[in-house]
Every structure is written in structure tokens, then in C-alpha cells.
Amino acid sequence: MPTAIESFPVAAVRRRYSSLQQEFAFLDAPGGSQVPDEVGTAIAEALREAAANLGAGYASSRRAGAILERAEQGAAALLGGTPEEITFGPNMTTLNFALSRTAARAMQPGDEILTTALDHDAGVAPWLALAEDRGLVVKHVGIRPDTTLDLDDLERKLSPRTRVVAFAWASNAIGTVTDAARVCELAHAAGALAWVDAVHYAAHEPIDVRAIGADVLLCSPYKFFGPHLGVAFVASEVSSTWRPYKARPTPDRPLGRRLATGTFPFEALAGFNATCDYLQSIGGFEAIVPYERALGQRFLDGLPDHVTLYGLPTMEGRVPTFLVTAAGLDGTELAAHLVESGLGVWAGDTWYALDLYQRLGYAGTAVRIGFVHYNTADEVDRALSALASATRGG
Ligand SMILES: Cc1ncc(COP(=O)(O)O)c(C=O)c1O
Numbered sequence: 001m002p003t004a005i006e007s008f009p010v011a012a013v014r015r016r017y018s019s020l021q022q023e024f025a026f027l028d029a030p031g032g033s034q035v036p037d038e039v040g041t042a043i044a045e046a047l048r049e050a051a052a053n054l055g056a057g058y059a060s061s062r063r064a065g066a067i068l069e070r071a072e073q074g075a076a077a078l079l080g081g082t083p084e085e086i087t088f089g090p091n092m093t094t095l096n097f098a099l100s101r102t103a104a105r106a107m108q109p110g111d112e113i114l115t116t117a118l119d120h121d122a123g124v125a126p127w128l129a130l131a132e133d134r135g136l137v138v139k140h141v142g143i144r145p146d147t148t149l150d151l152d153d154l155e156r157k158l159s160p161r162t163r164v165v166a167f168a169w170a171s172n173a174i175g176t177v178t179d180a181a182r183v184c185e186l187a188h189a190a191g192a193l194a195w196v197d198a199v200h201y202a203a204h205e206p207i208d209v210r211a212i213g214a215d216v217l218l219c220s221p222y223k224f225f226g227p228h229l230g231v232a233f234v235a236s237e238v239s240s241t242w243r244p245y246k247a248r249p250t251p252d253r254p255l256g257r258r259l260a261t262g263t264f265p266f267e268a269l270a271g272f273n274a275t276c277d278y279l280q281s282i283g284g285f286e287a288i289v290p291y292e293r294a295l296g297q298r299f300l301d302g303l304p305d306h307v308t309l310y311g312l313p314t315m316e317g318r319v320p321t322f323l324v325t326a327a328g329l330d331g332t333e334l335a336a337h338l339v340e341s342g343l344g345v346w347a348g349d350t351w352y353a354l355d356l357y358q359r360l361g362y363a364g365t366a367v368r369i370g371f372v373h374y375n376t377a378d379e380v381d382r383a384l385s386a387l388a389s390a391t392r393g394g
Contacts, residue, residue, distance in 0.1 A: 005298070005377050008291035013282055014374055025379040026344040029203060030172055030321050030370035032222050039226060039274040046270035053263065064266045071269035072256065074276035079198075079217060080208035081233045087256040088264060089230040092199050092220045093122040098261055099216060099232060100126040102242050103164065103193065109135030112161040114192075116141040116149055117355040118171040118178060123197040124354070127166060137161070140355055147171075147311050147356075149178045151186070158190040165192050169201035173351035173368065174311030174360070175321035177201065184213035193238065199223055203372055204292060204319040206285035209233050225374075226275030227268040234259060288373040295371045295380050296320030302384040306391060310360045320371040323351070323360075328392040331365030338367065341386035343379075345369050 014020045016036040026034050050063035072083035079086075089095035113127045113136055124138075131138045141154045149167070158165070165187035170177045184194035193215040198207055202219040209217050217233045234242075239255045246258050282288070296315045299322060303309060306327040312318045326334045331347030338345050347365040350357040360366075369383055 004290040004294035008287060008373070009282075010291070010374065010376050014376075016278070017374060020374060024342050024344060025375070025382060027338075027369045027371065027375065027379065027383060028344045028346070029223070029372040029375075030200065030368055031346075033203060033225050033372060034374060035222075035225055035227070035271075036274075036278050038278060039271045042274035043227060043267045043271040046267040050266055050270065064264075067266050067270045067273065068264055070273045072254075074273055075231050075233070078207065078276060078279075079219075079231075079233045080210050082236065084254040084256050085233050085236050085239070087232045087234060087259040088269065089232070089261040090265070091222075091228060091230040092197070092218045092232075093230075094261055095218055095230040095232045096122055096197075097126045097129075098245065099218075099234065099259065100130060100164075100195075102244050102259065103216075103238075104130045104134055104136065105243050106241070107134065107136060107163050110137065110161060111163045112137045112139060112159060114139050114141055114154065114157055114162060114165045114167075114187075116154075116167045116178070117143045117359060118147075118149060118176055119166070119168045119353065119355070120172050120197060120199065121350075121352045121354055122199075123166050123168055123195075127164070136163075141167075143176075143356070143359065147174055147176045148317060149176075149183070151179070151182060154183065154186055158186060158192070160191070162187075162190050162192040164195050165190075166195040166197070168197040168199075170198075170204065170319050170321075171311070171353060171356065172200040172321070173353040173356055174323045175200075175318040175370075176311055177205075177317050177319060180212040180214070184215075188213060200321065201319065204285075205289060209235070221268075221272050221275055224275065225278060225372075227271035229265065229268040229272055231272070232256075232259070282373070292320050292371060292373055295375060295377065296322075298377060298380045299369070299371065299384065302381070304384070304388045307387050308362075310362065310366065322369045323366050324369060324387070325362050325366045326387065326390045329390060330363070331367050334390050335365075335367045337390045338369075338383070338386050341382065341389075343369075343383055343386055 052060035187194040196217040203224040335347035
């Protein structure tokens, strides 16, 4: 029997990326992944052939309309909703500010929002801003010592005033995955909306909004082999009750389009369509997940003793995003050593996970090493040997 690493055709996958035709190894996908060439080709083609707005009676406009429709269908298929439940924006942060403000139009002072200690600040700051502007109360759910979400704390903090439970499905800093179905269930039992930040999760695992019971879910294709773009799912039973912030002539249907932040970025949507085709052509997450987990396990198995890992020590309950420090070196020195070894990583302090940063307790900065399906076992081994030699004077 071939192993999970041998079974995945990584060499063929990598041939589709010009950027991967070099020795330098990109272990930085958590900050934005590499993009297969066909995505760039689709973007260029859209700029050449579909540079128009919607609604004109000639070919370029019809092509722009077709790109948008395909993108809505593709996102719906990827996330598990319907095309009408999809909306697009420049990135997750912009969409989250817009959608949270829209949802809050029906909220009253004193209404409560729960966020979590695993969240990226793009999932927290919009609610804090609203709390300031509108008198809402934001409470933060803690984590257990092993970094998993503390569901008891979540239950304690839910109240009849809770309107939204917002949480990151996977931590962009340390890779810890949250039991999204359980959190959505608890949110609904309290009468609150379940609001999922799937930006980090979407590069690693399949998503089904219906299976977990999400009301709102956001992701960013530039984290999963696509262009800079934000994608949101908003359940139709929820968005049909919202009063969106929109230009008045924008029609009320489809529901998702009236939530968009302005004219659509058709070229990015064309790139996103190529990304969906790409993912399907390599066998989707069914093919990706076992390979990525095997890479992650190989990394964990080989970690040298002088390296500290923040987060779960096995692949159980995590994606292969690893935050590390090395004894005797600060994060910046460690990152510089890895870059000298041809490994694309950098040192960060909070990784935008402000609450988590306080709890992890490393001094200054730590280095994030992320593996996705285009990385190889050889790159994992190179990361491990660079970490092994990452000692003062090493
Ligand atoms: C978990 C998570 N949420 C939200 C964001 C913000 O996404 P965007 O860059 O699309 O605004 C990021 C970006 O790194 C992230 O990792």
C-alpha cells in the first residue's frame, strides 16, 4: 500500500505553479498561498474579454455576467449553500465589517456578541467597533490549556441577550480547529446567529455550511490558491430579514448580491472560478486532507527538542499550521535562519490573534510554518533540519 504521501501526485500539482519551479520553499500559505498559473490566465482573459459591467446587450457584458453567476455557483458548491446565499467583497475583513454592521441594525444596546480567544482580529474588531458605536457588549470565550476552545466557558457566557457567536473554525496562528457544529448548535440553542470565520480552515478541509449549521461563514480565496477576494455565505433565512447597506437602485434579489460592497471584481471572480476548477481537478479535499495530515505528522514527529511548539502536539484537532520558537533565539533570528535555508517564513508577534497572543506567552515573536497540499515531504524535512541547526551560533 502506498503511503498518504506517496499517493498524492504532488509533482504534477506543482508543475501547475510557475512560482514553485524553484528551490525556495513557500511555507507561508497561512499568510496567502501560491496560485496556479491557470488562475492568472483566467484573470488576464477576463480583463481582455469581459471588461464590462452587468446589463449591457453585448458580449463582454454577458461574459462578465456569466463569470459572476459561475462564481456564485462555484462558491455555493464549495461551501454547501445556494448561489443566492453567496456574496463577494475585496477580502474577509471588509466583508465582515459590512455584514456585521448590517446584522447589527436589528440589535439593541445591551445585546451581546461572543467572540473567542482563537480568533483573528478581523473576526473581533468589527464587533468591538459596533459595541462602541451601538452600545453592544462583546464577551470573549476562553481556551483550555491545550488551546482548544473552552466550550464550558462558551456555555457560561451565552445568555438570552446573545445575538451572535462569532468564532474562527481554525486558528491562523497555531492551527487549532474548533468543533464548529457544536458551537453553531450552542449558538442556536441560545437564539443567536453562528458566525464562522473559515479563512484559515478553507485551505485545509472541506466545508459544508448546512452540516455545521452556520448562519454566516466567511473565507478568502487568496488563502486557498486563488486571487485576492472575500467570499461570504449568509443563510437566506437570515439575509432575507436584513436591511443591507446598499446603493438604492441595487435590486433586492438575489439576496447575496444586495450585500456586496459595490461593483464586482469580475477578473478576481474569473480567477476564483479557475481556483474551484483547479481544486476539483486535483481531487478536492478528499485528496488533499490525508496528504496534508501526513506532512503535518512528519513535521511533528521530527521536531527537535530545543524547538517549542505552541498548540496541539498531534494532528488530532488541528491543521498543519505550526507556531514555533527555538531556545536561545528570538523569533526574528529564527526566521532569518530559515530564510537563509531557502524556506519562506517570517516572525510575527500576535499574528492578529491578540487574545491568543496574551495566552501563549512567548516573548516577542514566534515563527509560523504552514504546510498546504503543494508542499512536499522534502520541504518538511528541510524545515526540520533548518530548525535542528537553529541554535545560537548554529
Ligand atoms: C483566520 C483569519 N481570519 C480573517 C483574516 C482576514 O482575512 P482577509 O485578509 O481576507 O481580510 C485572516 C487573514 O489572515 C485570517 O487568517
